[in-house]
Amino acid sequence: MSAPARVESSAPVDQPATGAGTTAATVQYLLRLGDDALVLAQRLGAQLTRAPQLEEDVALANIALDLLGQARPLLARAGELEGRGRDEDALAFLREERDFLNCQLVEQPDVDFAGTIARQLLFSCYQLPLLQALTTSADEVLAGVAGKGVKEVAYHRDHAVQWTLRLGDGTEESSRRMQAALDRLWPFAAELFESDDLVRSLAVRGVAVDPASVRPRWDADVDAVLAEAGLARPSSVRVATGGRRGLHTECFGYLLAEMQHLARSHPGATW
Amino acid sequence: MPVTDPSPALQAAVEPDEAALAERFERTVAAEERIEPRDWMPEAYRKTLIRQIAQHAHSEIIGMQPEGNWITRAPSLRRKAILLAKVQDEAGHGLYLYSAAETLGVDRAELLDLLHAGRQKYSSIFNYPTPTWADVGAIGWLVDGAAIVNQVPITRCSYGPYARAMVRICKEESFHQRQGFEILHHLSSGTPEQHAMAQDAVDRWWWPSLMMFGPPDDASPNSARSMAWKIKRFSNDELRQRFVDMAVPQAEALGLTLPDPELRWDAESGHYRFGAIDWTEFHEVLRGNGPCNALRVEHRVRAHEEGAWVREAADAYAAKHAARAGAEVAA
Ligand SMILES: [Fe+2]
Ligand SMILES: [Fe+2]
Numbered sequence: 035m036s037a038p039a040r041v042e043s044s045a046p047v048d049q050p051a052t053g054a055g056t057t058a059a060t061v062q063y064l065l066r067l068g069d070d071a072l073v074l075a076q077r078l079g080a081q082l083t084r085a086p087q088l089e090e091d092v093a094l095a096n097i098a099l100d101l102l103g104q105a106r107p108l109l110a111r112a113g114e115l116e117g118r119g120r121d122e123d124a125l126a127f128l129r130e131e132r133d134f135l136n137c138q139l140v141e142q143p144d145v146d147f148a149g150t151i152a153r154q155l156l157f158s159c160y161q162l163p164l165l166q167a168l169t170t171s172a173d174e175v176l177a178g179v180a181g182k183g184v185k186e187v188a189y190h191r192d193h194a195v196q197w198t199l200r201l202g203d204g205t206e207e208s209s210r211r212m213q214a215a216l217d218r219l220w221p222f223a224a225e226l227f228e229s230d231d232l233v234r235s236l237a238v239r240g241v242a243v244d245p246a247s248v249r250p251r252w253d254a255d256v257d258a259v260l261a262e263a264g265l266a267r268p269s270s271v272r273v274a275t276g277g278r279r280g281l282h283t284e285c286f287g288y289l290l291a292e293m294q295h296l297a298r299s300h301p302g303a304t305w
Numbered sequence: 306m307p308v309t310d311p312s313p314a315l316q317a318a319v320e321p322d323e324a325a326l327a328e329r330f331e332r333t334v335a336a337e338e339r340i341e342p343r344d345w346m347p348e349a350y351r352k353t354l355i356r357q358i359a360q361h362a363h364s365e366i367i368g369m370q371p372e373g374n375w376i377t378r379a380p381s382l383r384r385k386a387i388l389l390a391k392v393q394d395e396a397g398h399g400l401y402l403y404s405a406a407e408t409l410g411v412d413r414a415e416l417l418d419l420l421h422a423g424r425q426k427y428s429s430i431f432n433y434p435t436p437t438w439a440d441v442g443a444i445g446w447l448v449d450g451a452a453i454v455n456q457v458p459i460t461r462c463s464y465g466p467y468a469r470a471m472v473r474i475c476k477e478e479s480f481h482q483r484q485g486f487e488i489l490h491h492l493s494s495g496t497p498e499q500h501a502m503a504q505d506a507v508d509r510w511w512w513p514s515l516m517m518f519g520p521p522d523d524a525s526p527n528s529a530r531s532m533a534w535k536i537k538r539f540s541n542d543e544l545r546q547r548f549v550d551m552a553v554p555q556a557e558a559l560g561l562t563l564p565d566p567e568l569r570w571d572a573e574s575g576h577y578r579f580g581a582i583d584w585t586e587f588h589e590v591l592r593g594n595g596p597c598n599a600l601r602v603e604h605r606v607r608a609h610e611e612g613a614w615v616r617e618a619a620d621a622y623a624a625k626h627a628a629r630a631g632a633e634v635a636a
Binding site: 072076079080082083084085086087088089090091092095096098099102103105106109122123126127146147199200201203204205207208211292293295296297300302303304305 | 366369370373376377378379380381382383384385386389390392393396397399400403438488491492495496498499604607608609611612613614615616617618619621622625
């Protein structure tokens, strides 16, 4: 399997991540990945009992469980490297909205099943090549999560592709809804591939993968599915951004309020 | 490969008459062997099984709602993962059971329509609300616990597909009960607020759990026939007693009180004696007047109706592709 190219650099890719600056950057990077997985799991978990058929309740729960299973070790690792005594739960339940670093795509609400599938398609086509490249990360925990996640996300992507084909090439209504969902979510896709100094410096050290490097593969995969499904690639005018800096869409505060309420109501309690 | 139809005379000679078939059915059941979908069975046996398996399947999927209510709010990521897995299991149980029912010549869509129209029932226990996190624990411990007591004997049911579905289901139910017990154990030994939350949930779920075994034996008209057919192995009251005997020491281990002042150990019989069940409440909930009857069915119907266009799309896609594949073969 050939991993997508990392950012060009003269530094050896397997150089261990050392130094306070790198550690702090790694924490941020782990939070970006962990929050993506956690927030998407939260959205999907809310769909359980609401799917169009029982098989989909099972499938969406599976995907949510996989993502939650990725989020937990990533957040735990972030807390460990941070060294301030925060575990996965402190990071999930006690951070403020401005401290969440997930992309805005994963927080977008489930308007209908087409929206759920479109969000899955856009995200899993990005996450799969990303995790494939991260299997050789210099951070062992990250490499481990990526290694396990590759198999899971290959299934997530296949699930999203199969439904995109069915909705795109199903009935007039399903095609219309699927196209509308893609049009609605497309502005949030660009953020997935945003690169900044933090991720570039970690990529040089072999810890991270520059998300920009997976864009060609994403474009090819998504275009192929849309073409087969008879759907048009939306021509995005607006490009949403900010998630990696803790800026979120308005719906996100409600997601956090719901997720965090009980844990915050009992400070110091364990469950 | 179909060959030419046998002549009517030959057919009559090949097919044994109904009395012989009935006798074979009775012998199979008496010998503790399984009736399989292809076997002849009395129409009333088939109808009883369809009703029972459908009701069981409906209970699994309606039962996803009260606990599903807490997935987004579970207080730790570990609890969230366990709860997601548990509610997902219940969807899987629904699937196995609808498949078992389908072997009797009905289909899932038909059964769901009957559920949605209020013409088939599901376990009344799910018509109670889950206002606190401790309710998730109480459901796992008491409701899944009662389900295990009810279902383990069904693994020996005379109808093969139902018995086999139950074997798979029972394995998962014991994990469900354990996680519920563990939730309550944590709460009971946690902060005073957590302990109170656990006690409150047990206070609310105890009596409805006892009602899960159905009306007392002297008021359970269909039981005798189901026992004779080996669909049912123990009476409602026997199973209820078994559950109480199991739950009382577990409540002690949890440090929680069961809300029954008459509950006491009876050394003579070797059983716990318990107070009178309020059957008026049971019948009210059964009649549709429980706190959540309307809510549960509405939620189900909404998911079904909102998903109609998706199911239609999948059917249309399958039809188009079958037609294209057919055209390719023809060409
Ligand atoms: Fe179940
Ligand atoms: Fe269960």
